[in-house]
Amino acid sequence: MSDVSARPRRDADRFLSIYLNDQLAMGIAWRELARRSSKANQGTETGVALAQVASAIAEDVETFQRVMRRLGFRRNPVKTVLAAAAERVGRFKPNGRLTNYSSLSRFEELELLIMGIESKKQLWETLGRLAGLGSRLPDIDFTRLAERAREQRALLEPHRVRAGSEAFSA
Numbered sequence: 001m002s003d004v005s006a007r008p009r010r011d012a013d014r015f016l017s018i019y020l021n022d023q024l025a026m027g028i029a030w031r032e033l034a035r036r037s038s039k040a041n042q043g044t045e046t047g048v049a050l051a052q053v054a055s056a057i058a059e060d061v062e063t064f065q066r067v068m069r070r071l072g073f074r075r076n077p078v079k080t081v082l083a084a085a086a087e088r089v090g091r092f093k094p095n096g097r098l099t100n101y102s103s104l105s106r107f108e109e110l111e112l113l114i115m116g117i118e119s120k121k122q123l124w125e126t127l128g129r130l131a132g133l134g135s136r137l138p139d140i141d142f143t144r145l146a147e148r149a150r151e152q153r154a155l156l157e158p159h160r161v162r163a164g165s166e167a168f169s170a
Helices: 003-040 045-071 077-090 103-130 142-168
Strands: none
Touching: 003 045, 003 077, 003 103, 045 103, 045 142, 103 142
16 A cells, blocks of 8 residues: 555544544543432432432543544543643532532533533544444444433433523522
């Protein structure tokens, strides 16, 4: 194979590696947000749903890391550390209360998690179809992973609606 014909594959793999590292960083941020929100809502129905989703997101991050290892892509530690730090800094965002958790906090965390889950659904679809990983990694069911993201969103949606009603009702 000549160098000219190998270049598109190298570029595609380089772009895929960058994309996967960006997505991994976001997945770690969502995982940390889900864990923190689960703890903040412990002992409630919302807390139970958040604990389930936090566990599922952690499994998805592990699956994602396994995909990267199998493709031979190294994890970018700078991106993942910055993502975890950004989630921690986000904890200091004003929430209408000086020292404790508010209904606005709950609503915004659920909104952010649902955005992340939607992003993850799209990610699995992209990897399976557009990036061609469905054929490169035939034992990974990208369609099922996207469906699992839809299930996670469905689990959180009623809690998001209730939290929004609580936060914005007079």
